[in-house]
Amino acid sequence: MSRASDKSDQAAPSAPENSGGPKHVAVIMDGNGRWAKARGMPRTLGHRAGVNALKRTVEAAPQFGLECLTVFGFSTENWRRPVAEVSELMGLVKLYVQTDLDRLAREGVRVRILGRRDGLPPDIQEIVERAEAKTAHNSNFLLQVAFNYGSRGDIVDAARKFAIQVRDGKADPADLDEAMFGSLLCTAKGPPVDLVIRTSGERRISNFLLWEAAYAEFVFQNVLWPDYGPEALSEAIEEFRRRERRFGGLDAHDVLAAG
Numbered sequence: 001m002s003r004a005s006d007k008s009d010q011a012a013p014s015a016p017e018n019s020g021g022p023k024h025v026a027v028i029m030d031g032n033g034r035w036a037k038a039r040g041m042p043r044t045l046g047h048r049a050g051v052n053a054l055k056r057t058v059e060a061a062p063q064f065g066l067e068c069l070t071v072f073g074f075s076t077e078n079w080r081r082p083v084a085e086v087s088e089l090m091g092l093v094k095l096y097v098q099t100d101l102d103r104l105a106r107e108g109v110r111v112r113i114l115g116r117r118d119g120l121p122p123d124i125q126e127i128v129e130r131a132e133a134k135t136a137h138n139s140n141f142l143l144q145v146a147f148n149y150g151s152r153g154d155i156v157d158a159a160r161k162f163a164i165q166v167r168d169g170k171a172d173p174a175d176l177d178e179a180m181f182g183s184l185l186c187t188a189k190g191p192p193v194d195l196v197i198r199t200s201g202e203r204r205i206s207n208f209l210l211w212e213a214a215y216a217e218f219v220f221q222n223v224l225w226p227d228y229g230p231e232a233l234s235e236a237i238e239e240f241r242r243r244e245r246r247f248g249g250l251d252a253h254d255v256l257a258a259g
């Protein structure tokens with residue numbers, strides 16, 4: 001999904017009307033392992049506490065005027081972790097869906113899973129499909145869970161899809177623009193990303209939403225993910241409100257001064 005719907009790649013993205021707060025917040029939920037280590041506990045308990053933080057945050061998000069929350073749950077690079085930790089993380093998706101899907105569905109939340117599905121174990125594929133199908137008609141709030149997601153991989157997949165369309169005579173390379181390319185990404189159906197939050201004090205993007213965050217604001221918070229909740233989210237949103245988004249243009253004051 002691209003903020004630019006312009007036909008030309010050269011045209012600047014236009015600034016949306018300023019309603020103040022972010023509508024779409026994306027979160028790199030980091031620090032579960034360190035949270036557990038600080039308590040002398042195994043990392044797996046940090047991940048379990050992380051699920052509770054996710055529940056608190058999802059519940060609070062609409063109260064802050066958010067329409068969409070995208071969370072990074074498992075990266076394509078996270079397969080490098082020990083098998084036991086990977087299987088714990090897979091198990092937690094199952095647990096989250098089993099315990100929360102009915103409530104999410106009742107509250108009008110639409111759930112969408114981002115990432116390479118065919119790389120997931122069959123039982124997890126079945127569970128994510130169930131979560132999507134059960135909430136497909138909801139429109140109060142969109143929860144996107146990036147799971148087995150990597151932004152470079154998603155961009156490569158989009159390029160491959162376009163190449164196949166060209167090969168099959170269904171697309172012309174001359175027609176490719178940012179909007180069309182964005183529509184081939186797995187994030188295409190979500191709104192533009194306004195704010196990316198990363199917890200735990202790390203300041204890197206770790207292959208998350210490289211295309212989509214082109215004009216997002218970034219807020220880095222020191223809180224470890226298992227301690228996250230409405231208060232920390234509120235602080236990040238306040239920080240966002242203090243930012244001035246120019247999208248390559250000038251702020252209103254400078255436009256006036258420039259005459």
Ligand code: IPE
Binds near residue numbers: 029073075200
């Ligand atoms: C985030 O916490 C959860 C995932 C990446 C799945 P970490 O597990 O990365 O925690 P730290 O960074 O080791 O503290």
Ligand code: IPE
Binds near residue numbers: 073078202
């Ligand atoms: C990014 O966190 C992935 C998720 C939060 C799911 P990592 O902890 O895996 O990232 P690095 O390894 O510190 O960059």
Ligand code: MG
Binds near residue numbers: 030031032
């Ligand atoms: Mg980490």
